[in-house]
Amino acid sequence: MIIQLKQDIPSGQKETLIEKVNGLGYTVTEVKTQVGAYLIGIGKKAFDIRKIGALDGIQDIHIVSDEYKLVSKKWKVKPTSIDLGDGIAIKDGDMAIITGPCSIESEEQIVKVIEHMKENNLSMMRGGVFKPRSSPYAFRGLGMEGLKLWHRLAKEAGIKIVTEVMQVSQIEQMYDYVDVFQVGARNTQNFNLLDELGKVDKAVLIKRGISGTIEELLQSAEYVFSGGNEKLILCERGIRTYEKASRNTLDLNAVPILKSKSHLPVVVDPSHGIGIREFVPQMALAGVMAGADGIIYESHENPDKAYSDGQQTLNFAQSSLLADQIRKIFAMRKTFDLL
Numbered sequence: 001m002i003i004q005l006k007q008d009i010p011s012g013q014k015e016t017l018i019e020k021v022n023g024l025g026y027t028v029t030e031v032k033t034q035v036g037a038y039l040i041g042i043g044k045k046a047f048d049i050r051k052i053g054a055l056d057g058i059q060d061i062h063i064v065s066d067e068y069k070l071v072s073k074k075w076k077v078k079p080t081s082i083d084l085g086d087g088i089a090i091k092d093g094d095m096a097i098i099t100g101p102c103s104i105e106s107e108e109q110i111v112k113v114i115e116h117m118k119e120n121n122l123s124m125m126r127g128g129v130f131k132p133r134s135s136p137y138a139f140r141g142l143g144m145e146g147l148k149l150w151h152r153l154a155k156e157a158g159i160k161i162v163t164e165v166m167q168v169s170q171i172e173q174m175y176d177y178v179d180v181f182q183v184g185a186r187n188t189q190n191f192n193l194l195d196e197l198g199k200v201d202k203a204v205l206i207k208r209g210i211s212g213t214i215e216e217l218l219q220s221a222e223y224v225f226s227g228g229n230e231k232l233i234l235c236e237r238g239i240r241t242y243e244k245a246s247r248n249t250l251d252l253n254a255v256p257i258l259k260s261k262s263h264l265p266v267v268v269d270p271s272h273g274i275g276i277r278e279f280v281p282q283m284a285l286a287g288v289m290a291g292a293d294g295i296i297y298e299s300h301e302n303p304d305k306a307y308s309d310g311q312q313t314l315n316f317a318q319s320s321l322l323a324d325q326i327r328k329i330f331a332m333r334k335t336f337d338l339l
Contacts, residue, residue: 001026001049002062002075003039009057014039017055024051031070033230034201040069040226066261067215068222071232076263082203082231084160084179088123090203090233090265095330096294097323098162098267100125102309104146107153112301114157116316120323125154126162126182126296128308130170144173151177162205162296168196178202185210185237185272188220198227205233205296207269211240214254218262234258234266235296236287238273247275247312250283255290267294271312277303280314281322288329295326 003021005014017039018028026043036059053061062075069075079092090096100113104127117125129147142149147163154161160179165171166187174181180203187193188209197204204224208217221232236255238248250273258266268287270280284295299319303310314322 001041001052002064002069003041003052003058004060005037005039006057006059007037009037013055013057017052017057020052020055029226031226031228033225033228035230038070066218068218068262070225070230071218071221071262071264073261073263078263080230080232080263080265082233082265084124084203086123086158086160088160090124090267090294092265092293094293095288095326096124096265096267097122097326098124098126098294098296099299099319099323100127100162101300101306102271102298102313103128103307104142104150104163105307107149109301110150110153112316113299114153114159116299116301116319117159118157120320122323123158124160124162124180126298128164130164130166147174147177165193165197168193171196171200175200175202180205180233183207183220185212188212188217191223194220194223195227198224198229200229201231202229203231203233204229205235205267207235207237207272208239208251208254210248214257214261217254217258221262221264232264233294234262234264235269236266236273236292237269238275246273246279248273250274250287252283252286252290255287255292259291265293266291267296268292269296271296271298271309271314275312277312277314277318280312281318281325284322285325285329288326289333291333297322 021028021041024047025045026041029040031038064072064074066072081091083089129141162180164182164184183206185207206220238250241249270283274283298313300306300313303313
């Protein structure tokens with residue numbers, strides 16, 4: 001069960017609640033986030049919810065059978081909106097477009113990407129400064145100096161930064177320069193990292209694991225939420241299957257399923273999902289029609305000269321066309337009650 005406490009609940013009342021819940025055969029975990037305070041009760045014994053709901057200090061109470069509690073739509077029916085400030089948000093009923101290179105390479109590159117984004121009224125830029133690469137000899141990012149440079153230029157342009165954090169020790173040093181911490185597919189079940197991201201007051205975008213299930217993605221989000229951070233975004237980026245014709249298999253089934261199971265916003269990454277430049281736009285638009293709240297894709301002035309993932313990256317002309325098409329398809333989607 002989830003018990004949402006009143007913000008001004010006296011400590012004595014809270015202890016009484018915990019004793020009552022324990023007395024029903026449930027173990028209790030306290031969770032305090034940027035938004036509220038909760039008691040999570042885990043147990044199997046059936047009881048009359050009114051025995052608890054009528055007690056002082058409770059704002060709301062729900063029985064949630066899912067293993068993931070706080071990210072479940074069975075508790076919070078209203079979709080969560082992630083406000084990044086300056087009128088920029090990722091939320092249900094809107095379409096976030098996030099683009100930029102796989103890797104941040106240079107000041108000149110950053111400037112050109114920002115110019116492209118401003119021309120197309122885009123305000124969220126993705127890019128990596130710490131890159132997890134399959135080969136130890138591949139380009140692995142510019143690190144903190146690159147992030148600081150990127151932050152200065154992006155802030156001047158009113159652009160929000162989405163970038164990957166790879167380990168716990170990076171969180172504190174990156175904090176002042178990031179708007180959205182991205183948890184990559186290789187780190188989706190790095191529970192130490194997820195625990196620490198639960199302690200920060202920044203949005204966190206969690207990508208589905210390389211071979212991860214929908215349930216595992218939701219459990220990863222639960223780690224961050226239960227640690228204290230409600231600012232969460234789920235990302236479908238394709239999973240590894242036996243199919244070799246594409247980089248991954250982009251599981252668009254996951255979008256409506258995640259939207260039905262969780263109150264968190266869902267974005268789709270078609271670049272990693274299919275890994276083939278010419279097919280990225282089709283999969284992006286399919287993601288929009290599947291019900292996504294945003295699309296995150298890779299763009300670069302000259303993808304063939306990109307330091308990483310050039311084969312799945314759009315050039316600026318392709319990116320401009322896609323951004324326009326995403327907006328048109330989203331406007332069409334809104335005419336269907338089903339979505």
